[in-house]
Amino acid sequence: MTQFKTTEENYTMIADLSVIGKDIMIEITGGDTPHIGTVTTLTANTDMQTIRYPSHDGRLHKDDVLAQRVGEIIQSKLPGSCTITAGVHVNHISKKQIMVSGSMANDLGIQILSWIDVHDFKSPEPVYYSDSENPK
Numbered sequence: 271m272t273q274f275k276t277t278e279e280n281y282t283m284i285a286d287l288s289v290i291g292k293d294i295m296i297e298i299t300g301g302d303t304p305h306i307g308t309v310t311t312l313t314a315n316t317d318m319q320t321i322r323y324p325s326h327d328g329r330l331h332k333d334d335v336l337a338q339r340v341g342e343i344i345q346s347k348l349p350g351s352c353t354i355t356a357g358v359h360v361n362h363i364s365k366k367q368i369m370v371s372g373s374m375a376n377d378l379g380i381q382i383l384s385w386i387d388v389h390d391f392k393s394p395e396p397v398y399y400s401d402s403e404n405p406k
Contacts, residue, residue, distance in 0.1 A: 272385060276377040278370040281360050285340065285378045287385070291393040292350035294386075298336055298358065298378065305357035307331025312341050314348040333357050336375040343379030349391040 274285040283300035299305075308331050312318040318341050322330040333356035341354060360367055399405065 274378050274381040274385070276374045276381075278374055279364070279367045281367060283336070283358055283371070283374045283378060285382060287382060289389070289391070292391045294348065294350070294352045296337075296340065296352065296354045296382065298333070298340065298354060298356040298375070300358040301360035301363075303359040303361070305331075305359060306355045307333035307357040307359075308337055308355070310334055310337040310341055310354045310356070311351065312345055312348070312354075313351050314346055318342075318345075331357065336371060339372060339375035340379040340382065343376065344383050344386060347383060347386045349386075 272287045274287070276283050281301050283298065286297040286299070288295045297306075306323065307325070308320055308322050310318055310320045318338060320334040320337065322332070322334055325331050336358060337354040337356040341352065344352070358371070
């Protein structure tokens with residue numbers, strides 16, 4: 271696992287990245303109560319799709335805003351699929367802290383993009399049956 275961090279306005283946002291073959295799993299967390307508020311999926315050639323989970327009061331989490339910023343930055347360089355979970359909660363968040371969250375997500379995306387550029391995604395290619403073959 272590789273970890274990226276950014277801190278502004280008295281809170282830290284973290285992106286933990288795992289490589290699974292040529293696929294990437296990113297967990298964006300931070301603040302006082304990390305959680306999984308949204309799940310965003312994408313590849314270099316597909317649109318992002320997001321599931322937003324309900325929060326404690328029934329409203330849907332808005333953490334996809336962070337995941338989508340990261341996803342937009344790294345999308346063109348993805349070697350396979352990418353799943354981003356996001357859940358950042360700052361107790362009594364200030365307007366200023368909300369305002370910097372976008373730039374914090376951008377910073378994480380730039381850090382991850384730089385890492386993707388130098389990471390070796392060597393893994394065996396999958397082998398499939400041809401149309402004329404069946405499992406034995």
